[in-house]
Amino acid sequence: MIKSQQKNIRYCSTRGEAPSVGFLDVALTGLAPDGGLYVPEAWPVLNQNSIEQFAGLPYHEVAARVISLFAGDAIEFPELSRMTEKAYATFRHPAVVSLNQAGPNRFVLELFHGPTLAFKDLAMQLLAIIMDHELRKRRQLTTVVVATSGDTGGAAVEAFRGCSQVDLFVLFPKGRVSEVQRWMMTTAASRNVHALAIEGTFDDCQALVKAMFNNQAFRDRVRLSGVNSINFVRIVAQVVYYFVAAVALGAPHRKVAFTVPTGNFGNVFSGYVAARMGLPIERLVIATNANDILVRTLETGEYHPRDVVPTSSPSMDIQVSSNFERLMFDAYGRDPGPIRAAMAELGHSRSFTLSEKALKEIVSIFSADRATADEISAAIRTTQQKSDYVIDPHTAVGMAVADKLEIDPRVPMIVLSTAHPAKFPDAVEDACGFRPLLPSWLAALESKGESFDTLPSNQSDVQHYIQGRSRAASEKAA
Numbered sequence: 001m002i003k004s005q006q007k008n009i010r011y012c013s014t015r016g017e018a019p020s021v022g023f024l025d026v027a028l029t030g031l032a033p034d035g036g037l038y039v040p041e042a043w044p045v046l047n048q049n050s051i052e053q054f055a056g057l058p059y060h061e062v063a064a065r066v067i068s069l070f071a072g073d074a075i076e077f078p079e080l081s082r083m084t085e086k087a088y089a090t091f092r093h094p095a096v097v098s099l100n101q102a103g104p105n106r107f108v109l110e111l112f113h114g115p116t117l118a119f120k121d122l123a124m125q126l127l128a129i130i131m132d133h134e135l136r137k138r139r140q141l142t143t144v145v146v147a148t149s150g151d152t153g154g155a156a157v158e159a160f161r162g163c164s165q166v167d168l169f170v171l172f173p174k175g176r177v178s179e180v181q182r183w184m185m186t187t188a189a190s191r192n193v194h195a196l197a198i199e200g201t202f203d204d205c206q207a208l209v210k211a212m213f214n215n216q217a218f219r220d221r222v223r224l225s226g227v228n229s230i231n232f233v234r235i236v237a238q239v240v241y242y243f244v245a246a247v248a249l250g251a252p253h254r255k256v257a258f259t260v261p262t263g264n265f266g267n268v269f270s271g272y273v274a275a276r277m278g279l280p281i282e283r284l285v286i287a288t289n290a291n292d293i294l295v296r297t298l299e300t301g302e303y304h305p306r307d308v309v310p311t312s313s314p315s316m317d318i319q320v321s322s323n324f325e326r327l328m329f330d331a332y333g334r335d336p337g338p339i340r341a342a343m344a345e346l347g348h349s350r351s352f353t354l355s356e357k358a359l360k361e362i363v364s365i366f367s368a369d370r371a372t373a374d375e376i377s378a379a380i381r382t383t384q385q386k387s388d389y390v391i392d393p394h395t396a397v398g399m400a401v402a403d404k405l406e407i408d409p410r411v412p413m414i415v416l417s418t419a420h421p422a423k424f425p426d427a428v429e430d431a432c433g434f435r436p437l438l439p440s441w442l443a444a445l446e447s448k449g450e451s452f453d454t455l456p457s458n459q460s461d462v463q464h465y466i467q468g469r470s471r472a473a474s475e476k477a478a
Contacts, residue, residue: 008022009072011039014325022074029226030231038232045277046279055248059088059096063240090125091121096122110417112419112420118315119151124234142166146170148205149172149316151419162192169465170196175197178424187450204457206320215459222470228322256280256411257414259399260398263315266322268284272366275365285369288316297324298359305320311376312427313427316397330361331362375400376397384432390428391421
């Protein structure tokens with residue numbers, strides 16, 4: 001059995017002005033009090049023998065072994081094993097994730113077999129179990145606020161609805177998510193779940209969440225917690241399927257490459273973590289739609305957000321990729337000074353420039369390219385015609401970008417399929433001429449009554465709404 005290399009594993013902020021904390025405090029708080037993102041003080045490393053042992057294991061067992069390296073003694077291994085088994089028992093594929101061949105040395109890793117048909121379920125189901133378990137032990141209530149471009153919100157609602165210790169507030173951009181995505185956020189009918197349509201973009205929703213975290217008085221008043229991919233436990237849970245897929249194709253004795261549809265950079269950053277842990281990854285390919293800030297950054301070294309462009313792959317309609325800060329921290333030799341300076345410059349002038357050394361470090365493992373609307377539609381259509389296999393527009397971004405790459409043809413390329421095509425039936429119909437159906441167990445979703453409120457993109461209004469409905473705030477005021 002793999003055991004943690006150290007017991008008391010600590011996490012530091014990328015901005016270096018917050019005290020180090022343990023794994024469970026990372027889970028419960030999400031964002032560091034200095035505005036930075038938590039990362040482990042040192043990356044755990046697996047040797048070849050340890051990686052080989054993953055072959056043939058059930059998914060939940062691999063998850064427990066990988067996550068234990070980050071949890072240390074914060075969660076006893078038998079308890080963590082029970083948590084991972086419970087988290088993945090709800091998935092509707094016996095392997096939890098499914099690896100399918102789509103061409104010569106081209107594979108598609110299906111990550112959408114969870115309750116909301118998106119890869120976010122793989123982390124969110126486990127995070128909710130960990131948080132609720134620890135909050136019960138501490139006899140605490142908390143207020144979880146999450147910004148979503150579509151899939152994260154539904155996954156959070158499904159994971160946290162009915163949790164006795166958590167009030168959940170989901171902020172989604174009004175009119176910028178698919179109908180199925182919206183239904184998954186607005187039909188939960190649970191007293192601890194609140195859906196908020198924000199008049200703006202995902203970046204506006206994300207900015208509101210960050211602003212609330214930076215308002216220390218409000219943060220304390222409602223016992224604020226975050227479950228976006230700013231929460232490092234989300235990142236850790238996503239590391240698991242990189243190991244599972246790579247081992248299935250011959251790792252650690254064979255290198256693999258991944259193409260990852262990317263918006264907030266959390267999913268592909270999990271692949272980077274796997275590489276730092278010893279998984280032999282030849283290349284991590286960032287695949288974006290027209291919202292191509294990461295492509296432009298790797299091309300020029302300048303991180304300069306533009307206006308968000310609505311696309312057929314709305315979960316990637318993002319221009320501020322929060323998790324990129326974690327990668328920068330490593331690229332700058334774990335020196336928080338340049339990170340603070342870059343984030344201050346981003347807030348002041350809406351851009352910053354990477355040092356030549358940091359950019360060189362990043363492009364040593366990452367590549368990036370964009371897919372146009374026509375290329376996305378063509379990827380859906382061509383995949384269906386050649387393989388009788390239907391993909392969603394986000395997966396199509398990955399397929400289209402993978403087609404442009406020049407890498408060693410002997411290295412398997414794994415494209416991450418992040419959502420079920422039925423979540424985006426309009427895009428599929430435009431490309432293929434037919435609408436994919438929701439699985440039978442979700443067929444009644446459309447007929448359920450919706451419940452959500454609409455608010456302007458205004459921090460004061462949103463905070464007032466949350467404080468008035470937060471049980472943690474009421475308990476503290478009593």
